[in-house]
Amino acid sequence: MKIRENVPISELTTMRLGGAARYVLEIEKEEDIPDAYNFAKEKNLPVFVLGGGANTIGHDEGFDGVIITNKMLGIALVGDKLTAQGGEVWDDVVAFTTERNLTGIEALSKIPGSAGAAPVQNIGAYGQDVSDTFVSARVYDTKDGEFKTLEKDDFKFSYRKSILNTEEKGRYFVISVTLELHVGKMNRPFYNSIERYIEKTGATDFSPAGIRKIVSEIRADKLPDPAVHASSGSFFKNVYLNEEEAKAAEEKGYPVYHGHDGLKINSGWLIEQAGFSGKTLHGMYVNPKAALVLINESAKSYEDLACARAEIIEKVFRDFGYRLEQEPVEIL
Ligand SMILES: Cc1cc2nc3c(=O)[nH]c(=O)nc-3n(C[C@H](O)[C@H](O)[C@H](O)COP(=O)(O)OP(=O)(O)OC[C@H]3O[C@@H](n4cnc5c(N)ncnc54)[C@H](O)[C@@H]3O)c2cc1C
Numbered sequence: 627m628k629i630r631e632n633v634p635i636s637e638l639t640t641m642r643l644g645g646a647a648r649y650v651l652e653i654e655k656e657e658d659i660p661d662a663y664n665f666a667k668e669k670n671l672p673v674f675v676l677g678g679g680a681n682t683i684g685h686d687e688g689f690d691g692v693i694i695t696n697k698m699l700g701i702a703l704v705g706d707k708l709t710a711q712g713g714e715v716w717d718d719v720v721a722f723t724t725e726r727n728l729t730g731i732e733a734l735s736k737i738p739g740s741a742g743a744a745p746v747q748n749i750g751a752y753g754q755d756v757s758d759t760f761v762s763a764r765v766y767d768t769k770d771g772e773f774k775t776l777e778k779d780d781f782k783f784s785y786r787k788s789i790l791n792t793e794e795k796g797r798y799f800v801i802s803v804t805l806e807l808h809v810g811k812m813n814r815p816f817y818n819s820i821e822r823y824i825e826k827t828g829a830t831d832f833s834p835a836g837i838r839k840i841v842s843e844i845r846a847d848k849l850p851d852p853a854v855h856a857s858s859g860s861f862f863k864n865v866y867l868n869e870e871e872a873k874a875a876e877e878k879g880y881p882v883y884h885g886h887d888g889l890k891i892n893s894g895w896l897i898e899q900a901g902f903s904g905k906t907l908h909g910m911y912v913n914p915k916a917a918l919v920l921i922n923e924s925a926k927s928y929e930d931l932a933c934a935r936a937e938i939i940e941k942v943f944r945d946f947g948y949r950l951e952q953e954p955v956e957i958l
Pocket residue numbers: 640674675676677678679680681682696712737738739740741742743744746747748749750751790791798799800801849850851852857858859860955
């Protein structure tokens with residue numbers, strides 16, 4: 627296990643904000659995990675588990691605690707079951723599958739971050755969620771210090787949610803994830819923006835590798851590359867509505883999307899209509915191509931981000947009556 631001290635959280639997270647974490651422990655093998663939690667216990671310090679930091683934001687005062695990060699690597703395919711160690715880069719896992727003509731996660735191409743974090747908020751994009759192919763995860767349970775296998779149903783997956791970011795937040799360290807994939811293709815009609823891309827470009831390759839290429843191109847055009855622009859991707863969750871709320875929204879002329887996962891209004895649309903698209907607030911640039919993405923152009927502190935967030939939430943609430951919820955988690 628590698629131990630580092632006083633590591634700036636701004637260097638560990640894609641939003642690039644936050645002061646120093648007192649310790650960062652890198653897990654290289656399973657036996658390191660109990661040692662890492664004991665290290666924190668002995669020092670009476672809180673623990674935060676971090677992957678690639680693509681959905682996590684640091685505070686200005688840093689973290690007087692222990693960040694534990696999964697650096698275990700390896701991808702194994704046995705029959706139609708793929709097991710990826712949690713330290714693998716998620717997009718490398720997707721590439722591994724599309725190179726083998728396996729369908730199931732090709733639309734999740736280019737989502738930044740680690741495989742271990744994929745089930746935490748049930749990552750999703752372009753009509754696929756990781757829960758669609760999820761079988762199980764090997765975890766370390768901090769409650770009783772045991773290594774366990776959690777099955778898909780244990781996770782209680784829904785939109786950007788699982789037990790790992792709700793009722794059992796902080797309890798499990800994800801060691802590896804197992805997915806079930808098969809040789810084949812996604813069925814049409816594809817997600818709206820994929821269909822629009824096909825119409826525009828005349829693309830005809832809908833194999834897993836073909837969809838990966840299409841999704842990669844759509845994302846490259848719309849979303850910031852974390853290597854270049856600091857962001858956490860979607861900063862706000864979309865607004866999910868029940869039938870009654872959706873009817874009321876449609877009567878007001880709001881675009882309600884009837885997706886496979888429910889009725890929703892794209893938060894990007896609300897932010898755009900509220901007049902923020904392309905504007906910079908306290909150093910945070912509202913991406914004009916996807917307004918729910920905030921890019922840290924020149925914000926100097928978490929406080930700047932908090933001011934920009936408050937302005938957007940308040941105006942959207944005033945204009946539409948929906949209170950936007952933040953997607954990224956914070957290291958506290
Ligand atoms: C440009 C950009 C685009 C994005 N696009 C999408 C998108 O299309 N769809 C989408 O769903 N998300 C998207 N995201 C968000 C992000 O990529 C995902 O949430 C991803 O799963 C984060 O992975 P990570 O390893 O960086 O997690 P981190 O940010 O490090 O951690 C996220 C959460 O997972 C927990 N965690 C991490 N690793 C483990 C582990 N091994 N065991 C237990 N808990 C763990 C952390 O404690 C934290 O609560 C985007 C982000 C960016 C920057």
